[in-house]
Amino acid sequence: MLDHDAVAPPVHEHITDAVKAPSLIRLxxxxxxxxxxxLKVYAALGAVRHLLDTGVVRPGQTLVDSSSGIYALALAMACHRYGLRCHIVASTTVNDTMRAQLEILGVTVDQMPPSDDLRLDQSRRVARVRELLARRPDLHWMRQYHDPVHHLGYAELADLLRAALPGEPLTVVGSVGTGASTGGLTRALREHDPLTRLVGVQPFGSVTFGSEHFTDPDAIIAGIGSAIHFDNVHHRLYDRIHWLDFQHAMAATIGLMRTHAVFAGLSTGAAHLVARWEAERNPSRTHVVIGADTGHRYTDRVFTRWREALDPELLAPVEISSLDELSPPWAAIEWARRPYRPTVPVQERPRELRKDLVP
Incomplete structure (x- = not known):
């Protein structure tokens, strides 16, 4: 029977409008x-629109950046939408499926050689971008790790969440990564509710919140942490921080699939494990878990190994009061919106920043 009250889905003018629309699932x-x-379609679209509107870039120009995966595809789709060219200096972790999509979209892909050292991989990518800029001054470096223009697009997501969860006190839980998604979303939400909380998730081995002296046998989880400093991470925004090792993130990702039938990436699984812990201790708040991507690029590393996964029901963090107490496999701290400045080599910093957009 035809339902005359059914609401017709929107007809989108471009795939980016469809892809950026999230599904909200109450777990x-x-x-x-x-x-x-x-997720990063929000960052790429918001950044590219702003750069075009302000005349920083022009149609037909080439945008270049470094990426370990999902930002590359998001930027490629934004360039496709707005008539721009795209050049990606890709991490060694970018797989054949992702690379094929990029190249079909007309992206020039420079991929770094195989390496188990994330710092080396990131340093190589930065060096390659600088080499390209020296040879081709017409290129615009997007600087997803450093340019605050990438925070802008998440204001739209904040409006969506406020409409979907009216009046609910929110705690955002997500991987820190470049800082743009959790930072941009939380800042926009706090314009309406300053009590909105932010819980960040980090791997061991990341410099972002001081765990660089640890080595995770399965390496830093791409998209959650970093081996170099990111200016887009504003430490004062975060209320709590959790560090998880790869085995805990894997257990959580498999657990999310088993319990809720959600096929998602490692950062989503890790954020859900943290959110479940926080939600049990703060029942009056709604915990919003950022699910950045699907699980497809984690098939071999995670999902085919599902029988090895730990039981997430048995996992719990050690609560610490200072970074001196930090240790694997899962630790948590009340960060209390305080500042922090990682120490990094000068050559890894960007040549310039858009100071007009720095909050």
């Missing part, structure tokens, strides 16, 4: 997953 009475096909 528990006070936990909501915001699941994306690729």
């Amino acid at each position: 528990s009475p006070n936990t909501v997953l915001v699941r994306f096909e690729t």
Whole structure:
């Protein structure tokens, strides 16, 4: 029978409008997953629109950046939409499926050689971008790790969440990564509710919140942490920080699939494990879990190994009061919106920043 009250879905003018729209799934009475096909479409679209509107870039110009995966595809789609060219200096972790999509979209891909050292991989990518800029001054370096223009697009997501969860006190839980998604979203939400909380998730081995002296046998989880400093991470925004090792993130990702039938990436699984812990201790708040991408690029490393996964029900963090107490496999701290400045080599910093957009 035809339902005359049914609401017709929108007809989008470009795939980016469809891809950026998340699915909101209530995993528990006070936990909501915001699941994306690729979260960073918000960052790429918001940044590219702003750069075009302000005349910083012009149609037909080439945008260049470094990426370990989902930002590359998001930027490629934004360039496709707005008539721009795209050059990606890709991490060694970018797989054949991702590379094929990029090249079909007309992206020039420079991929770094195989390496188990994330710092070396990131340093190589930065060096390659600088080499390209020296040879081709017409290129615009997007600087997703450093340019605050990437925070802008998440204001739209904040409006969506406020409309979907009206009046609910929110705690955002997500991987820190470049800082743009959790930072941009939380800043926009706090314009309406300053009590909005932010819980960040980090791997061991990341410099971002001081765990660089640890080595995770399965390497830093791409998209959650970093081996170099990111200016887009504003430490004062974060209320709490959790560090998880790869085995805990894997257990959480498999657990999310088993319990809720959600096929998602490692950062989503890790954020859900943290959100479940926080939600049990703060039942009056709605915990919004950022699900950055699907699980497809983690098939071999995670999902085919599902029988090895730990039981997430048995996992719990050690609560610490200072970074001196930090240790694997899972630790948590009340960060309390305080500043922090990682120490990094000068050559890894960007040549310039858009100071007009720095909050």
